[in-house]
Every structure is written in structure tokens, then in C-alpha cells.
Amino acid sequence: MKKYFYILTLFVLSISACKKEEPVGGTAVQDLSGEWWVQIDGTGAYYGISTYNTADNSSSQMWLNLTNFWSTSATQTVFGKVNVNVDNKTLTGQNIANAGTYPGGITFTVTNGKITPNGTTGPVSKAPTDAITLDVEFSDDPGTVYHLKGYHRTKFVDDDH
DSSP: OHHHHHHHHHHHHHHHHHOOOOOOOOOTTTTTOEEEEEEETTEEEEEEEEEEOOTTOOSSEEEEEOHHHHOSOTTOOOEEEEEEETTTTEEEEEEEEOOSOOTTOOEEEEEEEEEEEEEEEOTTTOOEEEEEEEEEEETTSTTOEEEEEEEEOOOOGGGOO
């Protein structure tokens, strides 16, 4: 009888030991992060860009990856840390050093960056999604400002480009 009591006790303890209710948290810039489809001036071809948190989970900076917009080569990447205001959902940065592999020490400047929650819809699905606008100028093409407009990826296949 003692044998069954010990087995039952070990079983109950093992089940209760595995039950942890840890709170699931996000990142400091989760409301600004994601994959985006943007167009120059809101027309023409779509380009994929992405925004994501820094390793230190900063609430004042995040990564902006412009590789698919600026380069057609998988070996030439363009991305850097931009300043963000999470409450206002804005992003900016002057002469941001490229942390990627694009040759020539390129920098870029981001102005008028803004994310508008539920500010648009997916082009085919019509699902509500966040809108993004930003102006970008690259040091290897000074004076040319790209006015990018787009939407947060909806994950509906028909909305991907």
C-alpha cells in the first residue's frame, strides 16, 4: 500500500511542478515592428521592408531593414537603427550608419516616419492593418528622397507581393 502512496505522491508532485504560469511579454517596440509592403509615393512596385527590436530591447530605437528596397542582391544588405517614439508611433534618424554589407559605407536618413494603427486595409483581402509612411534619403544618391507608403503585412497570400 505504501508503494502506491509513494507513486501517487510522486505523480502529483511532478504534475504540479510542471505547471508554471509565466506571463508572456512582448518587446518594447512591438507596436512598431513587423514586415511591411511599401511603394514609392504609394504607386508602382511593392518592396518589402521590416522593422524589429534591438538586442537590448530598447524603447527608443529599433532596426529598420531596407535591403529589399535598396538592393537587388542578396549579398548587399542595408539596415540600421532608427530612433522611435513608441507613444507617437514615429521613426526618424539622421545619417544612420549601414550595419549591412552594401559597399561604400552608405548612410541613410529617415524623416516623417509614422505608423498609423489600422490606418489602411490589405489591397486584396481588405483586412484592416497598420499603415506606414516614411521618407528615406541615401548618401550614395544625395538629394533624392523616396516617399514610401505602405501597409503592415496581413499574412493573407493575396496581399503579399
